[in-house]
Amino acid sequence: MKYIYSILLSLIFAGGAFAQDSPPAMEARVAGLEAYINNGDPSGSNVAEVPGPGHTAWMMAAAALVLFMTLPGLALFYGGLVREKNVLSVLAMCLGCAGLVTILWWAVGYSFVFGTNFGSPFLGGTEFFFLQGVTSAPNTNYAYWVPQNVFCIFQLTFAIITPALIFGATAERMKFFAVMGFVFLWMFAVYFPLAHMVWGGTGLMNGVWNADAKIPSIDFAGGTVVHMSSGWSALILCLLLGKRLRFGEESMPPHSMVLCMIGTGMLWVGWYGFNAGSALAADGIAANAFLTTTLAAAVGSFVWATLEAILKGKPSILGFCSGAVGGLVVITPAAGFVDATGAVIIGIVSGVVPFLTVTYLKKTIGYDDALDTFGVHGIGGTIGALLTGFLANPAVNPNLVSDGYAAKNGLKTAIENHTLWLVQLQAIGLTLVLAVSATVIITLILKATLGLRPTLEAESRGLDITDHGEEGYILNR
8 A cells, every 4th residue: 555655646746846865754755645635734744845736737727717807807897888988998907907916916016915024914024025936836824735936826816806896986087097006006005915914924814824813804715805995995986086977967878788798707707716716725615615606696696687677677687797796796705614505695695785785875875986896896895704704614614713723813712602793894894994095095196196087078089099099999981
């Protein structure tokens, strides 16, 4: 039997994995194989700090899927919802976010989020500036079996889509250079510190992986970091920016529900990388996230359209699409922590609450959230973070009650005493304060410097021509 294990180890960890002067004993080598299969710590074996092929392959695929959510998923989803004269402005925004955020991530962003040499609960460190030291060896603070460069790119794709979500609220009326200026400042003021607080090794709110977390909250794939931060920032930005020209006076329907539907499908598919990839391994937790993501999205889509049929007489394609995205948003913080029943509950809530927000609250208050970013992402992310506190199940994810982290920072106690929702409220409150206050300051700075809006004539002609000198459709010419 010992020879079989040796052969297996050689096949799985080929190359330089065994380049040690004094190889460990057979027991330690077998323990390394078991650690790989169980996504555990291989320390002391012959495969410590060596990437695992299966886990690495899944995380590379997951990173590609999350990028697919922005390019082309979000671009087509948002692009189909605006008027014809502004479709290219949405595509340019998505491409601009991808380029600018990648540069920031390479220079300082990854280090600020996942570094630790500051020893701070609010910001990471400087050790990975310009991605120095980010190699194919795993960073075992975060993943035992995934190369750090793959982990880095996976997290980059989250950083790209988050600010891009914001501008659904301000679509058709914000200058491109103002959008890029906002992204630049917002990443430093909101995303980098918030992502470290929730996911960083010394983060204030990293209940699962920081034994010293003062707020031991949980956020599997970004309910606070991605959806709350972008959604609440979107609300404040659209209020300070003002309404679209002739908003409320003329109809402003989506120019292509076909593009919107295609974009929705791409978002749904890409979201498997977003949620299941956040397990950082090809393991049972990833499989559970895959299941719960599917259930919540499908239920949310059906419930939203059903409410439309009951209250308006007809289910719309926009309703199906909005409900699917709502389900995906609300399940995001919970995907790796809840079971199938929890996912269905989340799907029902995600079909009801964002629907009521978009259909009635927006009309009552009168704000111009052009593509319902706040209604779906702001409200959806908030209720998702809260529902996670009620529905998290340690039978699904044992990390919720681990002795190494959860028992030390109070997460295990909160789970056992059914008070995790109170901890989640603290994380929600801190996220809301940070996103709102930073957005107010950034918007006022940009308004006084670059200016936010195009001229009335430029807005009337459309941002495609005035900002980019192109048209999305040239017909019969």
